[in-house]
Every structure is written in structure tokens, then in C-alpha cells.
Amino acid sequence: MNAGARTDSRTLDGLVDRALAGELGPDPRTRRIAVAFTTSQAVRHDGRSGGYRNEVLSLRLDRAVGSCSVEPGSLPAGTVEDCAGAEVAGLLDHPLTAVRVAALDAYLMDVTPHAPAHGAEPVTVPAGTSLERSRARAAAVVELLDAVAPGGTVLVVGVVNSLLAELRSRGHVALPCDLKGGTTEWGEAVGTDALAEMGRCDAVLASGMTLGNGTFDPLRQHALEHGKPLVMFAQTGSAVLPRFLGAGVSAVCAEPYPFFWLDGGPGTIHRYRADDGGTP
DSSP states (O other), X not given: OOSXXXXXXXXXXXXXXXXXXXXXSSOGGGOBOOEEEEEEEEEOOTTXXXXXXXXXXXXXETTEEEEEEEOTTOSOTTHHHHXXXXXXXXXXXXXXXXXXXXXXXXXXXXXXXXXXXXXXXEEEEOSOOHHHHHHHHHHHHHGGGTTSOTTOEEEEESOOHXXXXXXXXXXXXXXXXXXXXXXXXXXXXXXXXXXXHGGGOSEEEEETHHHHHTOHHHHHHHHHHHTOOEEEEESTTTTTGGGGBTTTBOEEEEOOSSOGGGOSSOEEEEEXXXXXXXXX
């Protein structure tokens, strides 16, 4: 996919091209993925009427783990086996977007791990129930929207009910949007076309899953052209998205594997802002 002419370096494909060219770190042809695995979960929090499912493809490169969320059951049979032991370069040129994103995430996580030296602000998600930890993460994410005045409208791309609740608790109006559509916990209709909704919002809060489904670059470009804050909350591509700070992305809440929902103990997420300097 990336063997032809170089693409815009400010896009996801352009970043992959730079990695393949060895511009971001060691030659990816010399690095191999040791472990490939998927994590599948079903969630139904106490006190909430609905639930949801997640599935994540993860690739381990030395100390780093890169991840990309996928639609449950959508990965072709044999994907994990094909990735284990493969050269990073080959996976960066894989036909599946999820594999390319997970490979790029692992590579960049290994090159520039989340650390204050690279512009990251570590934030502890305290121990607790899955719902308590979800709410704590939501508070840390929404704090990155400090440029939005109370009463401002925030387009939420990738519906997470804890984020919607946190936005409302701070006086914001939340516009939920997700490719799956449906309704929120409170019965509100969920839009399916984020770009069509961007004219109605003051800021955008978007999931890293947009990297895997191809909607990230159009959102980033629109935010850049219209000067709207775009904050990313990222389990998918947590080491990828900080590379777009200042190029349409204003802040990132990066959450590498293992994610908050996998354990009841304390964990760390990493926040980046475009104006902090020192970003990877």
C-alpha cells in the first residue's frame, strides 16, 4: 500500500511511509513482532441499562505493545498467527488497517515510550470497580477540553457513556456520534456522520478507533482548517496520535495496553498537549 509515491506526512499513511523509510527510528525491516494477541471483552456496568463489546488487536515489540481496536469478530482467521514473528516493515504495509495501526503503534511506542521527556504528563487512574475507573479516566480526558467554556458543544466521536456524563457534569452539551449509531444510556440518538456534525460543535473529542476505521484524517483536517480543538482519547494508537499534535490535534489522552478495564488496580494514562513542547 505504501510502496508508491510518498503521501502527505501529516496523514496516517504519511506517518507509516516515514516509519518505513527509517525516518522515525531503527529500520523496521530489522525489527520483528514477538507476540500477537487479541483481547475481547463484554461489559455491563452495575446501574447502567446497556452494555457493549470490545475487541483489540495487540502486537508486542520488545518492551512495547501497540494496539488497534476492531469490530468484534471482524479479524480474518489467522491474522494473529501471521503477525507473530513478522517483520515490522511487512506489517506496516499489511492490507488490514488494524494491523498497520497496531504495528505502527508498537514501533513508535518502542522508539518514544510515554514519558515526561517526550511531552507526556502521567495521570494515575485509581484502583476501583470498572465503572469507577471508567469515570476517573473520563475526568482526566475531559480536563483536556479546558479551552471550551461551560455551555459549549462537544462532538463526541466514539460513544463512551462515562465521557458523556462527565461532559454534562461540567456544563457542556455533548453531541454523540458513532458509526454504529444507536442510542446513548439516556436514550439519545447517536449520529453516524461526524463530519456532518462538526459545524454544530465548539470542539471534538474523538476515540483513537478513528485511526482504524479511516475517519481520523478527515476529522483532523477539518479541525485544522476550522481552528477547532480536537482532543483524542486513545487506546488504539496511543503512541501514534501524539505525532499529530499541532497538526489538527490539540491534545491526546494516551492509554497503552493494559487498559483500565483489564484490572482493578491503579494504572497510568498519559496526557499530551500541543503547546507543551517535547512531543515525540
